[in-house]
Amino acid sequence: MYHTRRKPTTLAAVGALTLVGVLSACSSGGAAAGGETAGGGDATYTWWDPYPQHDDSSDWTGRVQACGEEAGVTIERTAYDTTALTNQALLAAQEGTSPDVILLDNPAVSTLADTGMLTTVEEFGLDTSAIDENLLAAGVVDGETYGIPIGANTLSLYYNAEVLEAAGVDPASITDWESLTAALKTVTDNGDKGITFAGIGTEEGSFQFLPWFWGAGADLRDLDSPEAVAALELWTGWLEEGYAPNSVINNSQNTVWEEFLTGDFGFAVNGTWQVDSAAGADFEAGTVQLPGRDGGVAPAPTGGEFIMAPVQEVTERYDVTRQIVECMTTPEGFVETANTFAYYVPPTADGQAALVEEKPELEPWVEAVRNAKGRTSDDLGADYPVISEALWTAVQNALSGAATPEEALTTAQTEAETATS
Amino acid sequence: MTTTEALATAGAPSGVDRQPPRPRRRRGPAVSQWTAVGFAAPLLVYLILFYVYPLWRNIDLSVHDYTIRAFVQGNAEFVGFEKYAEVFSSSTFPTALWNTAVFTVVSIVFQYAIGLALAVFFRSGFRLSGLLRAMFLVPWLLPLIVSASTWAWMLNSDNGIVNSVLAAFGGEQINWLTSPDTALLSVTIANIWLGIPFNLVILYSGLQNIPGEVYEAASLDGAGPWKQFWSITFPLLRPVSAITLLLGLIYTLKVVDVIWIMTTGGPGDASTTLAIWSYREAFGTGQPDFSPAAAVGNLLILIALVFGFLHLQLQRRQEDS
Numbered sequence: 152m153y154h155t156r157r158k159p160t161t162l163a164a165v166g167a168l169t170l171v172g173v174l175s176a177c178s179s180g181g182a183a184a185g186g187e188t189a190g191g192g193d194a195t196y197t198w199w200d201p202y203p204q205h206d207d208s209s210d211w212t213g214r215v216q217a218c219g220e221e222a223g224v225t226i227e228r229t230a231y232d233t234t235a236l237t238n239q240a241l242l243a244a245q246e247g248t249s250p251d252v253i254l255l256d257n258p259a260v261s262t263l264a265d266t267g268m269l270t271t272v273e274e275f276g277l278d279t280s281a282i283d284e285n286l287l288a289a290g291v292v293d294g295e296t297y298g299i300p301i302g303a304n305t306l307s308l309y310y311n312a313e314v315l316e317a318a319g320v321d322p323a324s325i326t327d328w329e330s331l332t333a334a335l336k337t338v339t340d341n342g343d344k345g346i347t348f349a350g351i352g353t354e355e356g357s358f359q360f361l362p363w364f365w366g367a368g369a370d371l372r373d374l375d376s377p378e379a380v381a382a383l384e385l386w387t388g389w390l391e392e393g394y395a396p397n398s399v400i401n402n403s404q405n406t407v408w409e410e411f412l413t414g415d416f417g418f419a420v421n422g423t424w425q426v427d428s429a430a431g432a433d434f435e436a437g438t439v440q441l442p443g444r445d446g447g448v449a450p451a452p453t454g455g456e457f458i459m460a461p462v463q464e465v466t467e468r469y470d471v472t473r474q475i476v477e478c479m480t481t482p483e484g485f486v487e488t489a490n491t492f493a494y495y496v497p498p499t500a501d502g503q504a505a506l507v508e509e510k511p512e513l514e515p516w517v518e519a520v521r522n523a524k525g526r527t528s529d530d531l532g533a534d535y536p537v538i539s540e541a542l543w544t545a546v547q548n549a550l551s552g553a554a555t556p557e558e559a560l561t562t563a564q565t566e567a568e569t570a571t572s
Numbered sequence: 573m574t575t576t577e578a579l580a581t582a583g584a585p586s587g588v589d590r591q592p593p594r595p596r597r598r599r600g601p602a603v604s605q606w607t608a609v610g611f612a613a614p615l616l617v618y619l620i621l622f623y624v625y626p627l628w629r630n631i632d633l634s635v636h637d638y639t640i641r642a643f644v645q646g647n648a649e650f651v652g653f654e655k656y657a658e659v660f661s662s663s664t665f666p667t668a669l670w671n672t673a674v675f676t677v678v679s680i681v682f683q684y685a686i687g688l689a690l691a692v693f694f695r696s697g698f699r700l701s702g703l704l705r706a707m708f709l710v711p712w713l714l715p716l717i718v719s720a721s722t723w724a725w726m727l728n729s730d731n732g733i734v735n736s737v738l739a740a741f742g743g744e745q746i747n748w749l750t751s752p753d754t755a756l757l758s759v760t761i762a763n764i765w766l767g768i769p770f771n772l773v774i775l776y777s778g779l780q781n782i783p784g785e786v787y788e789a790a791s792l793d794g795a796g797p798w799k800q801f802w803s804i805t806f807p808l809l810r811p812v813s814a815i816t817l818l819l820g821l822i823y824t825l826k827v828v829d830v831i832w833i834m835t836t837g838g839p840g841d842a843s844t845t846l847a848i849w850s851y852r853e854a855f856g857t858g859q860p861d862f863s864p865a866a867a868v869g870n871l872l873i874l875i876a877l878v879f880g881f882l883h884l885q886l887q888r889r890q891e892d893s
Contacts, residue, residue, distance in 0.1 A: 238860060244644040262859060266644035352838040353856070397729040400750035400839050533640075536859030544840055551839030553752040 194224045196471060197250035199240070201456065203230040210491045218478035222471050226252075237262070240461070244268035249461035251472045257289035257300065257525060258354070258539075260457045261532040264290075264297040270460045272296045275473050277480070286498040289525035290457050292532045298457035299480050302488050302495030304423035305523040306362055306451040307516070308442075312435040314343045314417045322439050327446040328366075328385055331418075335394040338417035345394035346418040347410045349402045350386070350550050354536075356543035358452055358526070359404070359420055360386070362441040364542075365524060366449025371531060371538050374545065375557070375564040381444065383549050383556035390550055400550045411436075422454060423516050424494040438515055440522070450524040455495065496520040534571045541567040627873075633866035640860055648863075655867045664841050664849055668868075672825065672845040675760050680820040682764045684813070687771025692805065694772075695779050705776070712769035720833035723762040724749060727834075749835050752842035759831045759843050766830065767823070771816055778812030779805070811890070818883045822876050832856075846872050 198215060205211035212228060219226035231239055233256045240263060243249045249268060263269050272279055279287055279296055283303075290298040308331075310322050318341035320334045335345035349359045363386065364371075369379035389395040402410070404421060411419035414434050420441070429436040443449040458479055460472050478484055485497035486505045496517050497503050503517045527535040545563035548554040554562070634655055636648035659665060694705050711719060726733050727748035735745050748758040782805065790800050806813075828851045831837060837844035837852060844852070846868055854865035 234855060238855065241640060241644055241860065245646065262640060266641045268644050352836045397747045397750050401835060536857050540857045547838045548840040551750055551752050551842070553840050553842065
């Protein structure tokens with residue numbers, strides 16, 4: 152009797168002790184991580200990036216490690232997807248355990264900067280004068296620069312040369328909205344499908360709508376302007392006429408590309424990152440610049456990641472961090488990054504020239520990137536995500552027929568105004 | 573569990589009263605109390621860590637104005653119920669509430685009805701019934717991302733198999749996921765399909781507990797299968813049904829994944845439920861908005877709690893009668 156009773160007691164005690172042990176292990180683990188940061192002279196630097204597709208054996212990891220070795224330290228790299236990385240970065244900042252270096256999608260820079268968790272490039276003594284202004288803009292908040300783009304990509308209009316030829320459309324004739332819509336009509340009348348794009352209710356939807364929005368001369372501060380309505384009417388018009396499939400409402404950019412690769416579509420809106428895939432398609436694919444409403448090249452939004460250095464408790468670490476960042480942002484470094492990823496356009500004139508010399512076929516993309524515009528520029532900063540959400544909701548409502556373009560954008564403007572004021 | 577242990581230990585000294593009483597007595601209660609605490613400690617620590625703290629944190633988030641800056645710097649302003657007021661006055665709120673109600677009620681009614689029909693069907697234990705029953709579990713075994721994506725492809729407006737079948741019979745193209753009229757219906761259908769196995773399994777095991785003699789007696793009295801179902805199966809299955817429906821309700825209230833993968837709550841707000849709304853505010857945009865998200869989340873917890881208490885109440889009344 153005593154025996155049986157004592158046993159569970161000891162068990163419980165052991166259990167409780169183990170639990171306490173585990174807990175303290177957890178907390179001491181946290182402390183150790185903090186201690187590492189506090190160590191200053193520690194030789195391990197943490198690095199977060201949004202490329203989970205590149206594992207430890209990839210060229211990219213090799214490149215990151217090489218930069219660490221050059222600075223005489225080991226880099227511990229962790230990859231998340233973009234949204235998770237934003238949340239992780241915020242959480243880490245809250246806990247005071249930020250990594251030494253973060254690579255993150257450019258619209259998130261102003262969001263992170265707004266929290267005060269990032270150092271400015273000035274504090275780091277980094278030179279950003281060579282970086283293209285339109286690309287750097289996404290990292291500038293209230294006159295301070297919080298990161299450096301490691302490369303850039305943007306959108307263009309891919310076409311299927313075979314489909315266009317069959318319909319008798321010359322891609323060079325596409326110079327404005329009118330000629331594009333006419334081309335879509337010809338292609339559709341010929342029995343093929345016109346165009347596919349991404350109208351999904353996420354940031355991707357806004358990303359794809361912006362070239363038309365800006366191409367009409369609209370401004371993100373004024374979502375219900377006649378220009379904005381015209382841009383949205385262009386999209387809804389394509390759906391109504393059957394030039395674009397109804398499913399674009401839920402299309403992500405990946406889906407768009409899969410649809411385009413079937414060879415049924417004349418056109419697709421997609422980015423620099425598909426250059427290799429387009430070259431390997433079963434048909435001949437080409438690109439033209441996205442046209443503005445009345446001609447010219449529409450400013451497409453810039454994509455691509457920024458390299459940032461979060462604030463650390465121990466500022467001695469900054470020295471090495473600066474060396475790592477510099478290693479990633481030299482002209483040679485930019486080209487190397489571009490080659491590692493196959494689709495990145497360097498953000499400096501030198502880097503771009505070097506890349507075009509190596510790969511002349513990327514010339515139109517370099518041109519597109521030069522014309523591109525940061526989503527958070529025009530001093531939108533951390534307001535951009537809010538405005539963007541209102542915008543993609545309006546696009547969804549208009550495309551699905553829940554509201555007219557004008558109604559949808561008026562609602563969006565009201566929402567954006569209340570949310571940002 | 574803790575109380576019985578405490579009682580057992582407290583009773584121990586009286587069993588050994590031949591020993592000198594004083595020191596024993598004094599140490600006795602202390603030891604037993606410590607034992608009791610020792611037993612309860614792991615559970616308490618677990619509860620506090622994994623239930624009380626997250627819940628408290630959720631409430632804390634919802635009564636402060638956590639902009640991302642405040643989130644990082646930890647100096648969020650206390651705003652009381654302002655965030656709740658914002659949620660209630662938002663134009664999304666009535667839509668989300670209505671969608672949640674429709675999605676939940678329609679889902680569990682059909683899941684339960686189909687699950688029960690299948691359970692009764694499989695009860696007769698014909699050949700291959702085991703294999704067939706196993707096949708009905710497939711929706712449960714597949715990762716949600718797989719089944720939801722498959723549904724999204726099947727219901728695709730232009731290339732989906734559902735529309736191509738409709739077209740083969742001369743029907744018109746239905747924009748299942750991209751029209752505000754059918755988006756909610758589409759995600760509900762997918763969710764019903766996902767929930768059937770759960771209902772089938774629980775109701776089937778409930779059926780095993782109904783003794784066969786009851787049916788024998790009923791058939792001797794001349795009751796047909798229909799009469800047997802309504803007079804025996806259904807009433808005797810009531811406790812199992814109640815718990816199935818309650819669990820189904822709680823599962824369905826908090827469904828995010830299926831809807832998010834199929835429509836992201838769109839087009840517009842057409843298939844946005846409270847759970848989707850909460851998720852979208854917190855993680856769906858580039859700008860995490862934790863306070864309203866937590867407020868909507870708390871609202872969901874409250875709704876689930878109300879139904880949980882309702883269930884307890886019903887159960888108590890059943891036991892009393």
